[in-house]
Structures are given as structure tokens and as C-alpha cells.
Amino acid sequence: MTEFGKILAFMILAIVFVIVGIFTAYLIRPHRPTDEKLLTYECGENAQGSPWVRFNFRFYIVALIFLIFDVEIVLLVPWVLIYQEYGILGFLTGFIFIFLLVAGMIYEWRKGDLEWDRPESEKFMANTFKLPKLTLPAKKIKEEVTN
Amino acid sequence: MVTLEHYLILSGFMFVTGVVGVLTRRNAIVVFMSIELMLNSANLTFVAYSSFLGNVIGQLFVFFVMAVAAAEAAVGLAILIAIYRNKATLNIDEINILKW
Amino acid sequence: MNLTSTDYLNILPLLLVGAGILISLTVEMYSKKSVGFLSWFSFLLHLLVAYYSLYTVNNVSSVFGGMMGTGGTVNIFYFIFNFGAAIVALLSMDYIKKAEIYFGEYYILLQSAVLGMMLMASATDLVMVFIGLELMSICFYVLAGFQRKNVRSNEASLKYFLLGSFTTGFIVYGMALIYGASGSLNIQSIFSMLSAESTPILFYVGTLLFIIGFCFKIAAFPFHMWVPDVYQGAPTSVTAMMSTIGKAAAFSALLLIMLPLIGSKNPQTFTPLFTVLSAASMIFGSIVALAQTDIKRMLAYSSIAHAGYMLIGLAAANDTGASGIVFYLAAYAFMNLGAFGIVSLIEGNGDTEGTIESYAGLSDRNPLLAGLLALFMFTLSGLPPFAGFFGKYYVFIASLEAGNVWIAVLGALSSAISAYFYLRIIVVMYFRKSDVASDNIITESHTSLLGIVISAILVIMMGLTPGSIVRLINSF
Numbered sequence: 001m002t003e004f005g006k007i008l009a010f011m012i013l014a015i016v017f018v019i020v021g022i023f024t025a026y027l028i029r030p031h032r033p034t035d036e037k038l039l040t041y042e043c044g045e046n047a048q049g050s051p052w053v054r055f056n057f058r059f060y061i062v063a064l065i066f067l068i069f070d071v072e073i074v075l076l077v078p079w080v081l082i083y084q085e086y087g088i089l090g091f092l093t094g095f096i097f098i099f100l101l102v103a104g105m106i107y108e109w110r111k112g113d114l115e116w117d118r119p120e121s122e123k124f125m126a127n128t129f130k131l132p133k134l135t136l137p138a139k140k141i142k143e144e145v146t147n
Numbered sequence: 148m149v150t151l152e153h154y155l156i157l158s159g160f161m162f163v164t165g166v167v168g169v170l171t172r173r174n175a176i177v178v179f180m181s182i183e184l185m186l187n188s189a190n191l192t193f194v195a196y197s198s199f200l201g202n203v204i205g206q207l208f209v210f211f212v213m214a215v216a217a218a219e220a221a222v223g224l225a226i227l228i229a230i231y232r233n234k235a236t237l238n239i240d241e242i243n244i245l246k247w
Numbered sequence: 248m249n250l251t252s253t254d255y256l257n258i259l260p261l262l263l264v265g266a267g268i269l270i271s272l273t274v275e276m277y278s279k280k281s282v283g284f285l286s287w288f289s290f291l292l293h294l295l296v297a298y299y300s301l302y303t304v305n306n307v308s309s310v311f312g313g314m315m316g317t318g319g320t321v322n323i324f325y326f327i328f329n330f331g332a333a334i335v336a337l338l339s340m341d342y343i344k345k346a347e348i349y350f351g352e353y354y355i356l357l358q359s360a361v362l363g364m365m366l367m368a369s370a371t372d373l374v375m376v377f378i379g380l381e382l383m384s385i386c387f388y389v390l391a392g393f394q395r396k397n398v399r400s401n402e403a404s405l406k407y408f409l410l411g412s413f414t415t416g417f418i419v420y421g422m423a424l425i426y427g428a429s430g431s432l433n434i435q436s437i438f439s440m441l442s443a444e445s446t447p448i449l450f451y452v453g454t455l456l457f458i459i460g461f462c463f464k465i466a467a468f469p470f471h472m473w474v475p476d477v478y479q480g481a482p483t484s485v486t487a488m489m490s491t492i493g494k495a496a497a498f499s500a501l502l503l504i505m506l507p508l509i510g511s512k513n514p515q516t517f518t519p520l521f522t523v524l525s526a527a528s529m530i531f532g533s534i535v536a537l538a539q540t541d542i543k544r545m546l547a548y549s550s551i552a553h554a555g556y557m558l559i560g561l562a563a564a565n566d567t568g569a570s571g572i573v574f575y576l577a578a579y580a581f582m583n584l585g586a587f588g589i590v591s592l593i594e595g596n597g598d599t600e601g602t603i604e605s606y607a608g609l610s611d612r613n614p615l616l617a618g619l620l621a622l623f624m625f626t627l628s629g630l631p632p633f634a635g636f637f638g639k640y641y642v643f644i645a646s647l648e649a650g651n652v653w654i655a656v657l658g659a660l661s662s663a664i665s666a667y668f669y670l671r672i673i674v675v676m677y678f679r680k681s682d683v684a685s686d687n688i689i690t691e692s693h694t695s696l697l698g699i700v701i702s703a704i705l706v707i708m709m710g711l712t713p714g715s716i717v718r719l720i721n722s723f
Binding site for chain 3: 162175185188190192207212215
């Protein structure tokens with residue numbers, strides 16, 4: 001029996017076990033339905049409104065930023081593997097790429113896309129030539145708690 | 148034994164599914180997903196050939212396609228949001244002020 | 248293969264534009280009132296790069312281990328893209344205020360699109376073609392939808408995006424098949440296969456998909472459906488850019504296929520395909536343009552017809568054809584930039600449509616603009632003394648050399664049809680009184696006027712000395 005054959009045997013055994021368990025329970029359990037019992041179980045409370053709520057738009061921007069930076073990292077993998085063959089110039093070439101990514105990130109930071117609550121436009125422009133403080137959600141919650 | 152032909156048939160199937168999806172579906176998001184399917188079928192072809200030719204250039208290309216597809220997805224979804232805010236629909240039959 | 252610092256020196260035009268993008272990005276981040284600065288900055292940047300690329304035109308070399316080539320035709324393309332972009336920057340200065348898209352990002356995207364085009368023109372490897380194409384296209388998707396609140400602009404952007412990325416799918420799949428058939432992504436080694444004894448059918452399928460994808464980008468006939476809508480809905484300055492240097496960039500990538508073909512055993516491999524595409528584009532573009540009432544749509548259909556004329560050069564597949572296409576692209580770029588510049592001045596605010604009727608009596612209201620528009624219409628229709636005539640002349644000559652007479656005849660015929668709708672605008676401007684009390688006020692803009700006049704001068708110059716320019720292109 002090959003390794004896959006063993007896995008197949010285990011899977012068949014698992015399926016049989018579950019089916020046999022459910023079937024025996026069906027045979028020997030009492031069957032007395034009431035309205036209460038047939039209700040969909042939703043954490044003890046009746047559902048309020050549709051579960052299809054709209055998410056805050058901010059999640060979308062964060063997801064986009066994540067997506068782009070996440071995927072760009074893929075391009076660094078081949079560079080890491082071979083840059084030594086190209087000497088110092090090859091090393092610096094990779095840094096140009098990282099520098100471009102950083103430039104993009106600073107742009108997002110300045111535009112306020114990393115702030116969880118988007119700054120008011122006046123407040124945002126008041127301190128031109130100064131990077132705004134990067135307030136992470138976790139830090140803010142802690143501040144609120146201490147207040 | 149999985150041969151090169153198997154990969155090519157699968158990727159060809161994916162590509163055609165993508166093309167048919169673009170041509171027949173009416174929701175812009177689904178159309179966009181079909182386009183991603185087309186790109187991924189190309190990626191599969193690249194990787195399969197790269198493996199069977201013993202040549203890494205194809206795998207390198209896949210990295211670029213993935214990175215570019217991510218950038219395209221970001222821009223595309225932003226465009227879809229802009230149009231949804233103005234028209235509250237993503238059905239491409241209803242987006243027809245300009246003659247199609 | 249080794250990286251050397253001469254590689255970086257050789258791609259200095261690309262590095263300059265890249266540095267320009269970073270500087271613009273930084274300036275835009277830190278100052279809200281940067282748009283005025285950025286417009287002049289990108290104008291000067293592109294002018295500088297255009298000058299530098301002509302200055303180093305003889306420096307033919309291959310850099311980064313055969314990924315890119317510089318010098319020669321590549322630098323001439325650099326010149327077309329950058330000079331065109333400089334004119335677009337001039338045309339945009341006042342237009343983006345009127346169109347309510349007065350944001351610094353506009354110029355950053357413009358510069359990035361030009362960088363993408365330059366990558367595409369200099370590519371000698373399919374990876375670079377793909378990166379350049381996508382950089383350009385993504386910038387154009389955003390620019391087409393730049394008027395976020397305007398439903399037309401949104402719609403143009405969505406259509407352009409969906410069809411454009413659909414096309415990208417074709418191009419990438421084509422590249423994958425080409426790679427599979429030839430085991431390489433380097434264009435020179437790929438197309439050396441064409442001289443080999445037997446070429447796998449897979450290779451032809453891949454190349455066909457690749458060509459279909461680029462026919463989308465250059466707006467040739469069966470793949471043209473996005474063109475009128477996108478040209479009409481996008482901001483006019485963006486349309487000016489997409490229709491001229493964007494098209495030139497897509498053609499530069501198609502030339503990549505054709506140039507190795509010329510030297511190969513069987514240069515006429517793709518001639519039937521290109522001939523059919525070009526004939527269909529010319530006839531379709533010219534005839535449908537007759538029926539248009541909106542000037543931007545009319546120019547869009549005329550752009551389809553012009554793609555057809557340029558494809559004649561590709562079908563000929565000889566040196567005359569290649570240099571003819573480059574000349575035609577330059578001529579078309581500048582005459583169309585001028586025409587769209589005037590359209591951007593005359594088009595009203597908001598939803599006022601740029602109907603041809605609204606040009607009635609323009610010769611009384613603004614004789615200078617009317618004269619310039621008449622000049623551009625003459626040259627677009629291909630009447631002798633200007634650049635447009637010589638562009639057509641060279642591609643027709645190329646096709647006669649290749650023994651493809653009937654396509655040249657068809658081209659001449661379609662030029663005759665297209666003369667009707669170009670000259671109609673001149674008739675409307677000069678011989679029809681405007682019945683509506685001229686309600687769309689012509690925007691006063693010195694910078695736009697400067698851009699239009701520069702294009703006009705270039706068009707006249709290219710008409711006076713076409714031979715020397717073609718000799719320059721031919722010498723590489």
C-alpha cells in the first residue's frame with residue numbers, strides 16, 4: 001500500500017465513522033420538535049437587520065495598500081538570490097527599488113491614507129513641511145483607555 | 148505522469164473561460180475577475196514551460212505579471228468605486244451614456 | 248553579463264524622467280499650491296529629455312545584458328514622446344482648471360506614462376515591453392477617469408480599463424506561447440527562429456495574440472470599439488496624449504517585431520494579416536467619421552483610419568516602411584496634438600458637447616484659432632504641403648516597393664473620403680454663421696496657444712524638410 005493509499009484508507013474510515021455516528025444517533029434519539037427548537041441558532045439573540053452591512057471605506061484603502069506592497073515584495077526575492085554576482089552596483093540597484101517603494105509609502109503617509117480617521121483637510125494642511133504623527137489604532141485605544 | 152500538454156490544456160481552458168467570461172458577464176467586477184483568470188492562465192503557461200525547458204526566465208516573468216496585476220487590480224477597483232459612487236450600478240449594460 | 252555604470256549613463260533619459268517623477272511626487276506631497284510649479288516643471292523636464300535624446304541619437308548601444316537598447320530609432324521615439332508630452336503639459340495648464348481637475352497628480356501621472364512609453368520603445372526583451380506597456384496603460388486608465396465626479400469620464404475610464412486589461416491578457420498569453428516556442432524572451436533570439444528551417448505553429452499563434460493585443464492599443468479596426476467612447480469621455484488634454492504619443496508607443500512595440508522580420512528569410516510572414524487590418528481600419532475609420540457630429544468622436548474615428556495608414560508600413564515590412572511609420576507617427580502626433588489643443592480651448596464647461604456645429608463662425612470670433620485649426624485639418628487630411636502628406640507618401644511608397652499595390656490604392660481612396668469630413672470643419676468655421684449667439688466662450692490661454700503654435704510650426708517644418716528627417720531615421 002502506497003502512502004497515498006494509506007491516506008485514502010484514513011479518509012474512508014473518517015467518512016464511515018461520521019456517517020455511522022450520525023445514523024446511530026438518529027435511530028436511538030427521541031424525536032420531539034417544538035418551535036423553539038427549530039429556530040436558527042444565532043448566539044441567543046434574534047437577528048437585527050441584514051447581515052450584509054457595508055464596511056467602512058477605509059478598509060478598502062488599507063487593503064489596496066497592503067495588496068500593492070505585499071506583491072511588490074515578490075520582486076525582491078530574485079534580487080536577494082543573485083545580487084552578489086553583480087557586485088556593489090547590483091546591490092545598489094535593489095536599493096533603488098526599495099527606495100521607490102519607500103517614496104510611495106511616504107506619499108501615502110503624507111496624503112493621510114495611513115491614518116485610521118482621515119484628518120480634516122485644514123488640520124492636514126496646517127503643518128505643511130512636517131510629517132504628521134503616525135497614529136496607529138492600537139495606540140489610540142490605549143490613550144482612550146487611560147483618559 | 149503529468150506532461151507539458153496537461154498544463155497547456157489546463158491553461159488554455161482557463162484562458163478561454165476568461166475570454167468567455169469577459170464577453171458574456173454583465174457585472175464589471177465579474178468581468179474583471181475573468182481578466183485576472185486570463186492573466187493567471189498565462190502565468191501557468193509560463194511556469195510550465197519554464198519548468199519543462201529548464202530555464203528560469205519564465206518564472207521571473209510571472210513575478211512581474213503578478214506585481215503588475217496587483218497594480219492593475221488596485222487601479223481597476225478604484226475606478227469601479229468612482230463609477231459606483233456616481234451611478235450606483237456596476238452593470239456594464241447600464242453604463243452607457245457614451246455610445247458603446 | 249555585468250552591470251556597469253555606463254549602462255546607467257546610457258539610459259540617462261529614462262533616469263531623468265524617473266527622477267522627475269520622484270521630485271514631482273515630493274513637491275506635490277509637501278505643498279498644496281504646487282500645480283503651477285509642476286506644470287512648468289514637467290514641461291521643462293520633457294523638453295530637456297527630448298533635447299538630450301536627440302543630442303545622443305548616435306549613441307547606439309545595448310544595455311543591461313540585452314534588456315534594452317538605446318540610440319537610433321529608440322531615441323527618435325524618445326524625442327516624439329517627450330516633445331509631445333511637453334506640448335501636452337502646455338495644453339493642460341489652463342485646461343485642467345477649466346475641467347476642474349486641478350491636481351498635481353495629473354502631471355505625475357503624465358510623466359509616469361511617458362516613462363512607460365520610453366521603456367516600451369527601448370525594450371529589446373518582452374519583459375520590458377510588458378512593464379512599459381502596463382506603466383503607460385495604468386496611467387492612462389487613471390488619467391481618463393480623472394474627472395471623478397463626471398459620469399462620462401468615469402465611464403470612459405471603466406471602458407478603457409476593462410478593454411485595456413482584456414488586451415493585456417491576450418498580450419501576456421501570446422508572450423507565454425512565444426516563450427514556450429522559442430525558450431527565450433529576448434526579441435532578437437526569438438525572431439531568429441523565423442529564419443530557422445521549421446517554426447512551430449505555437450510560435451505563430453503566440454505572435455498572432457501579441458499582434459492582436461497591440462492592435463487594440465493602436466486602435467486598428469476590429470479592435471477599435473473603445474476608441475470613440477474613451478476619446479470623447481476623457482478630459483481633452485488626456486485624449487490628446489492618448490491618441491498621439493500613446494499610439495506612437497504602441498507602434499514602437501509593434502516595430503520591435505517587424506524590424507527583426509526585415510532581415511529574416513521570409514519578411515512577408517505577417518503581411519496578409521497587416522494588410523487586412525490596415526485596409527479595414529482605413530475604410531471603416533473614414534466612412535464612420537463622415538457621420539459624426541461630435542468633433543472628439545470624429546477625431547477618434549479619424550485616428551482609427553490613421554492607424555490603418557500606418558499599418559500599411561508594417562505590411563510592407565521593409566526599411567522604407569519602418570522609417571515611414573516613424574515619420575508618420577511624428578507627423579500625426581504633432582498635428583493631432585494641435586487639433587485637440589484647439590478643441591480643448593473651444594469646448595465648453597461642464598456637459599456642453601463639442602459638436603461640430605459649435606464651430607460655426609469661428610473665423611469671425613477668433614480668426615487665429617480658426618486658421619490654425621484649418622491648417623491642422625488640411626494636414627490631417629493629407630493635402631500636399633504639410634507633414635501629413637509626406638507621412639502617407641512614405642508608407643505608400645514602402646508598400647509599392649513591397650509590391651503591394653492595391654493597398655496603396657485603397658489608402659489613397661480612403662484619404663479622399665477622409666478629406667470630406669476634415670474639410671467640412673473648415674467649411675463650417677468659415678462659411679457658416681453661428682445661429683446660436685456664440686454661447687461657448689473660447690478660453691483665453693496663452694500657454695495652450697503656445698503649444699498649438701509649436702505643433703503648427705513642427706507640422707509645417709516636417710512638411711518642408713521631410714527628406715532630411717527620413718534620412719536621419721534611415722541612418723540607423
